[in-house]
Every structure is written in C-alpha cells, then in structure tokens.
Amino acid sequence: MANNNNDEKKYLFDKPKNVKRLLYGLYTCCFILVLLEFVIHRHIYHSWEELFGFYPIYGFIGCVLLVLIAKWMRTFLMRDEDYYDKLEQKQHQLKKDAESSNVQVKETKGGDDVDA
Amino acid sequence: MWMPELPAFVPFFIGALLALITSGKVRQAILLITPVVSGLHLLTVPVGTVLSFDFLNFQLQLFEVDKLSLLFGYIFHIAAFICMLFALHVKDTLQQVSGLLYAGSAIGAVFAGDLITLFIFWELLAVTSVFLIWARRTERSYIAGLRYLIIQVLSGVILLVGIIFYAHKHQSIDFQFIGLTDTASWLIFIAFGIKCAFPMLHNWLTDAYPEATPTGTVFLSAFTTKVAVYALARAYPGTELLIYIGVIMACFPIFFAVIENDLRRVLAYSMINQIGFMVVGIGIGTALAVNGAVSHAFNDILFKGLLFMSMGAVLHMTGKIDGSRLGGLYKTMPKTAILCMVGAASISAFPLFSGFVSKSMVMSAALNNGYGWAWALLLFSAAGVFHHAGIKIPYFAFFAHDSGIRTSEPPKNMLLAMSIAAVLCIAIGVYPQALYSLLPFDTGYNPYDATHVLTQTQLLFFSALAFVWLNLRNMYPPELPSVNLDIDWFYRRLFPAILTPFFSAFWATDRAVRRWFMRGVNGVLGMIARHEPDGILSRTQLSGSMVVWVTILLAGYLILSFW
Numbered sequence: 001m002a003n004n005n006n007d008e009k010k011y012l013f014d015k016p017k018n019v020k021r022l023l024y025g026l027y028t029c030c031f032i033l034v035l036l037e038f039v040i041h042r043h044i045y046h047s048w049e050e051l052f053g054f055y056p057i058y059g060f061i062g063c064v065l066l067v068l069i070a071k072w073m074r075t076f077l078m079r080d081e082d083y084y085d086k087l088e089q090k091q092h093q094l095k096k097d098a099e100s101s102n103v104q105v106k107e108t109k110g111g112d113d114v115d116a
Numbered sequence: 117m118w119m120p121e122l123p124a125f126v127p128f129f130i131g132a133l134l135a136l137i138t139s140g141k142v143r144q145a146i147l148l149i150t151p152v153v154s155g156l157h158l159l160t161v162p163v164g165t166v167l168s169f170d171f172l173n174f175q176l177q178l179f180e181v182d183k184l185s186l187l188f189g190y191i192f193h194i195a196a197f198i199c200m201l202f203a204l205h206v207k208d209t210l211q212q213v214s215g216l217l218y219a220g221s222a223i224g225a226v227f228a229g230d231l232i233t234l235f236i237f238w239e240l241l242a243v244t245s246v247f248l249i250w251a252r253r254t255e256r257s258y259i260a261g262l263r264y265l266i267i268q269v270l271s272g273v274i275l276l277v278g279i280i281f282y283a284h285k286h287q288s289i290d291f292q293f294i295g296l297t298d299t300a301s302w303l304i305f306i307a308f309g310i311k312c313a314f315p316m317l318h319n320w321l322t323d324a325y326p327e328a329t330p331t332g333t334v335f336l337s338a339f340t341t342k343v344a345v346y347a348l349a350r351a352y353p354g355t356e357l358l359i360y361i362g363v364i365m366a367c368f369p370i371f372f373a374v375i376e377n378d379l380r381r382v383l384a385y386s387m388i389n390q391i392g393f394m395v396v397g398i399g400i401g402t403a404l405a406v407n408g409a410v411s412h413a414f415n416d417i418l419f420k421g422l423l424f425m426s427m428g429a430v431l432h433m434t435g436k437i438d439g440s441r442l443g444g445l446y447k448t449m450p451k452t453a454i455l456c457m458v459g460a461a462s463i464s465a466f467p468l469f470s471g472f473v474s475k476s477m478v479m480s481a482a483l484n485n486g487y488g489w490a491w492a493l494l495l496f497s498a499a500g501v502f503h504h505a506g507i508k509i510p511y512f513a514f515f516a517h518d519s520g521i522r523t524s525e526p527p528k529n530m531l532l533a534m535s536i537a538a539v540l541c542i543a544i545g546v547y548p549q550a551l552y553s554l555l556p557f558d559t560g561y562n563p564y565d566a567t568h569v570l571t572q573t574q575l576l577f578f579s580a581l582a583f584v585w586l587n588l589r590n591m592y593p594p595e596l597p598s599v600n601l602d603i604d605w606f607y608r609r610l611f612p613a614i615l616t617p618f619f620s621a622f623w624a625t626d627r628a629v630r631r632w633f634m635r636g637v638n639g640v641l642g643m644i645a646r647h648e649p650d651g652i653l654s655r656t657q658l659s660g661s662m663v664v665w666v667t668i669l670l671a672g673y674l675i676l677s678f679w
Contacts, residue, residue, distance in 0.1 A: 009447075011446070011447040012446070013446075013515060023584060026577070026580060026581065026584060027581075029577055030577050030578060030581050033570070033573055033574045033577055033578075034574070036570055037570070037574075040566050040567070040570050041567075042567045042570065042571065043565075043567045045483045045484075046483060046488050046491060046492075047488075048492065049571075053574075055570075055571045055572075055574040055575045055578070056574045056575070056577075056578040057578075058495060058496070058499070058575065059499045059574065059575040059576065059577075059578035059579045059582070060578040060579070060581060060582045061582075062495075062496045062499045062500065062579070062582075063499055063500065063502075063503050063578075063579045063582035063583065063586075064582050064585075064586065066370060066371065066374060066496075066499075066500050066503060067374055067503070067582075067586055067591070067592060067593065068591075069371060070370075070371045070372075070374035070375045070593065071374075071375070071591075071593045073371055073372075073375060073600075074375050074593060074600075076601075077375070077600045077601045077602075078375070078596070078598045078599075078600055078601075079598065079599045079600070079601060080598065080599065081597045081598055081599055082599075083599045084599060084608055084609070085256065087609075087612070088259050088608070089255050089256070089259070092255060092258075092259060093255075
C-alpha cells in the first residue's frame with residue numbers, strides 16, 4: 001500500500017499477531033460452544049435437532065453453500081458498473097437536449113447539500 | 117392542543133410548514149422538537165381513542181388508536197427523532213421538509229381507521245419520500261426516483277381500486293381484518309405487497325434506496341415497508357400464503373447481498389430478508405407469531421436504521437460506498453465502526469441484542485405450529501443474515517484490505533443519532549420486557565432460555581467460522597465494481613429493448629400511412645380546386661340539371677314521409 005509509510009501510525013490490525021489472536025479467539029469460542037452441548041440439555045422441537053451439533057453444522061454448511069451458490073450466480077448476473085447508466089443516462093440526456101433546444105432552461109445548482 | 121383526539125400526524129405537518137418558513141438554528145430546533153412534542157402527546161393518548169367525521173356518506177376515521185397502531189406510532193416517533201438528529205447538519209430545505217412530511221404520513225397511515233384515509237396517506241408516503249431520493253441531485257437518482265414514484269403510485273392506484281370493490285361489496289370501509297377471499301381483497305393484498313417488497317415486486321426497494329442521499333436512505337428505511345407490514349398485520353393475519361411469500365423473501369435476497377458491491381444496496385437486500393421474517397409471522401397468525409412480527413418490525417427500524425446511518429456516515433465522509441473502494445476505515449472512524457457492529461450484532465440476533473428477542477418469537481411460532489420446513493429455511497437465512505449484514509458490512513467498510521482512505525469521524529449529530537439507536541438496540545436486547553409490554557398480545561414469552569441462547573450462539577459462531585474459512589481459502593467472492601441483474605432488468609433492459617424497436621416500427625408505419633393518406637386527400641382536393649378548363653369546379657353546368665336534382669330530392673322526402 002502506498003500509504004503504509006514508515007512514519008504512519010500502526011493500527012490494531014496492522015500487526016498480523018493481533019489478527020491471529022482474534023482468529024484463535026474465534027476458534028476457542030467455537031470449540032467451547034460445541035463442548036457446552038454436553039453440559040446443557042437442549043429442548044428438542046424438530047427431529048433434525050436430535051443430531052449432535054446440529055446448529056454448528058447447519059450454520060457452517062449453510063453459509064458455505066450460500067457463498068458458493070452466490071458466487072456461481074455471479075457468472076450470469078454480473079454486469080459492468082455502468083450497465084444501466086450507459087443507456088438510461090443517454091436517453092435522459094437526449095430528452096433534455098431536445099427540451100433545452102426549444103426552451104432556454106435555467107442553470108440549476110448541483111451538489112448534495114444545497115441550502116435553498 | 118392537548119386533547120387526545122388530535123391526530124398524531126398533525127404536529128408533523130405543522131412542523132413541516134414551520135420548517136419551510138424558518139432557517140438556521142430555529143429550523144433545527146423545530147426539526148428536533150416536532151417528534152418529541154408529538155411523541156409526548158401520543159403517550160397521553162389512551163387506547164380506543166377515535167376521531168371520526170362524515171364525508172360524502174362515508175364515515176372517515178382519521179385517527180383510531182389500538183395497541184397495534186400505538187406500537188407503530190411509538191416507533192415511528194422514535195425513528196423520526198433519530199432520523200432528524202442524523203440529518204441535522206444537512207442544509208437542504210427540500211430534504212428536511214419532505215422528511216417531516218414523510219414521517220407524518222407514515223404516522224397518519226398507521227392510525228387510519230378506514231381504508232380511504234389509509235389510501236390518502238399511502239399515496240402521501242410515496243410523493244413525500246421521492247424527494248429524499250431526488251435530493252441527491254444526480255442523473256442516476258433522478259431516474260431511480262422516477263421509477264420509485266411510478267411503482268409506489270401504482271401500489272396506491274391498485275389499493276384504491278381494491279377499496280372501491282371492497283366498499284361496494286361490504287358496504288363498509290372500516291380498516292380491519294380482510295382476509296383473502298375475493299377480488300377486492302386480492303387487489304388490496306397486492307397493493308400492500310408492493311410496498312412490503314414481496315418477491316418479484318421487491319425491486320423498487322433495492323433500486324431506489326441506495327440512490328437516495330446519505331441521510332435520506334435512513335428515513336426511507338424506517339417508514340414505507342413498516343407501514344406495509346402494519347397493514348398486513350391488521351388485514352391479513354393467518355393467511356397461509358404469507359408464510360410461503362415470507363420464506364422466499366427471507367431466503368433469496370441473501371444471495372444477492374453476498375455478491376452486491378454497493379454496501380447500502382446490501383442493506384436494502386437484507387431489509388427484504390428481515391421483512392420476510394415479519395411476513396412469515398403474520399402468515400402464521402397466532403398471538404406469539406404476530407407479536408414476533410410486529411416486535412421485529414420495531415427492532416428492525418432501529419438496527420436497520422443504525423446500519424444505514426453508519427453507511428450514510430461512511431458515504432458522507434468518504435464519498436464512496438462500494439465495498440471494492442472501501443476498507444480499513446476503522447483506523448480513522450473507530451466510533452462509527454463500533455456503532456456499526458452493534459447494529460450488525462442486533463440484526464444477526466446475537467443474545468443480548470434486540471434482534472434476538474423478536475426473531476426468536478417468529479422461529480418458535482413456526483415450530484409450534486408445525487411449519488418445520490419454514491423454520492429450517494428461516495434458520496438458514498438467519499445464518500445468512502449474519503454472513504452478509506453482520507460480517508460483510510462492517511468487514512468490507514471498516515476492515516478488509518486498507519483502501520488508504522484517511523478521513524475522520526462524522527459530525528457529532530450523526531454520531532449521537534447512531535449512539536441513541538445503538539443504546540436502544542442493546543437496551544431492548546437486555547430488557548425485552550419493556551418492548552413486550554407494548555405488544556398487542558400477552559403471551560408471557562421468554563427468549564432467554566438456555567437452549568435458545570446456546571443454539572443461536574452456536575449457529576452464529578459457526579457462520580463466522582465459515583466466513584473465516586472461506587476467506588483463508590480465498591474462496592470468498594471478492595468485492596467487484598459491478599451491477600447485478602435483478603427483476604429490474606425486465607423493465608430497465610428487456611422491455612425497452614423489445615418495445616423501442618416495436619414502437620419505432622409502429623410510429624414509422626403510422627407516419628407512412630398518414631403521409632400516404634394525406635397525399636391522397638391533397639390530390640383529390642387539388643383536383644377539385646384546380647381552376648382550368650377541365651377542372652371540376654370550372655366546368656359549366658346546365659341550370660336544367662339543377663331542376664332535375666331538386667325534383668329527385670323532393671321525391672325522396674315524399675317517400676320517406678310515408679314511414
């Protein structure tokens with residue numbers, strides 16, 4: 001990165017060690033949560049829940065499937081950033097030009113926060 | 117002024133008028149005081165208050181208060197205050213006045229006791245909110261705003277037709293349980309469905325909301341869809357079709373959210389997902405389920421508002437909102453990052469955050485009433501929410517790769533508005549009884565039992581693990597500058613592509629036919645008018661032939677007079 005000069009302040013996650021700590025924290029939590037299933041008796045409402053570690057497995061596999069399917073969807077859904085803009089703004093521009101050639105349109109102020 | 121029958125939208129409309137004619141600090145004060153005064157007034161209004169008057173043989177109930185409408189009235193006041201505070205630094209008359217009118221219209225709609233009043237506020241919601249999109253003052257937002265307005269007004273027109281049929285059949289315009297029975301009820305259902313972003317009718321939301329101003333989107337996220345949820349909860353509880361619709365709404369947007377680049381559009385998709393939970397709750401229709409649906413609407417306004425505010429702050433400070441162009445902002449916007457993560461934890465339904473106490477009601481209701489398949493799919497989408505809204509939004513905006521952007525925290529009013537929303541999210545999560553006491557039914561539900569806390573935490577932590585694993589294996593789809601096709605492709609690309617050549621061919625044919633016809637007419641006229649020896653009008657006629665024609669004419673009269 002161009003901005004990572006030596007004199008720039010080091011932030012929390014600039015150190016790989018901190019990222020590692022966070023990840024190990026997550027792994028530990030996951031491990032403890034699975035172990036807790038031995039201690040806490042879950043109420044069962046649905047037959048799927050009888051499976052040991054149903055929620056962790058469902059969460060993990062569900063999310064992996066979600067991401068893989070979404071990634072596959074990109075192959076036929078993804079277009080350039082200006083896919084719609086090209087056409088719509090051109091048409092809009094044509095209409096505006098046609099109008100302004102007939103009527104002299106007053107110059108309007110642009111921008112986000114205009115005090116009227 | 118302090119009579120209970122004063123309709124709750126009136127202070128907002130007066131406030132809007134005052135804001136229009138004032139400026140500077142006075143206007144800022146009016147913007148903040150309006151929701152506070154109106155909210156304090158609403159607290160004194162008892163359940164059962166009705167303000168009605170006769171108009172053209174109809175009894176209009178402009179203001180009718182029950183527990184359901186009161187809950188939405190309260191949250192709309194809180195939302196209006198937070199939105200106003202968030203937008204306080206903006207110096208734009210258009211946005212501030214339309215913001216107040218929009219909030220007032222939403223409040224008017226939830227207290228409407230009859231269908232005609234509902235229709236009026238339904239349309240007001242559309243026309244007042246579109247200015248929040250146009251206020252961005254870009255070409256894109258102008259066109260997106262037009263599309264938004266067309267669809268919203270269409271919803272109102274369908275509603276009106278439905279109301280006319282309904283009034284004719286039932287001889288009543290009371291806004292109460294309708295149920296799917298006849299054409300009228302279907303029309304009203306579809307009108308509600310458009311505003312509620314039912315699948316296939318959802319695209320206006322993901323199209324228009326991300327094009328509004330940084331502050332405008334926060335307003336938009338709070339009102340329109342929640343009014344529709346309220347309307348469904350009043351008119352169609354227990355309609356089984358809503359369970360199927362809701363499950364689809366909860367599931368399909370998360371796929372789009374994972375690959376979407378514009379982070380506010382990710383939130384728009386996740387909004388449809390959250391409304392899906394509410395719609396399922398209304399579809400199940402038991403006391404617990406409807407409680408879950410409306411309390412989730414209450415919470416969603418807060419945590420979705422918080423997330424939209426944090427992304428609005430990012431857009432306001434950096435001018436960028438695409439995941440591919442952001443990253444590493446935690447270094448200079450740590451407070452915003454933490455507030456965003458509170459919203460993320462709430463929407464993901466972490467225990468001790470607000471989403472947990474309401475989402476679990478819908479899930480429990482689905483299980484209790486034998487909708488196991490709906491429960492399983494909702495569970496999947498609950499894990500998916502954490503993935504795209506809980507992790508993706510904060511991760512790509514504030515962490516991920518360092519984009520090199522160095523900015524600062526947003527203005528104080530923005531931070532304060534976000535903080536209020538965050539505190540409410542946590543307060544409701546820690547002490548849900550406060551919210552439960554406002555709900556329309558008393559079910560004695562307790563979200564914090566050991567099973568529930570454990571299973572939900574397991575689900576979320578392993579979803580996070582999946583994210584980490586996919587990222588480490590480089591399997592997570594990177595943020596790319598792109599547009600993803602959705603239903604809007606049909607009306608933005610396919611229909612124009614088919615209809616433009618069709619219409620140009622049609623107009624060309626039309627032009628040719630008319631030219632041919634005019635040429636014929638001109639030829640005949642020319643022939644008649646030609647003044648030359650053999651021209652029709654220049655011929656010499658015998659006066660005797662005139663006599664013959666007069667005779668024929670009179671004979672004709674004679675024959676006709678026999679009848």
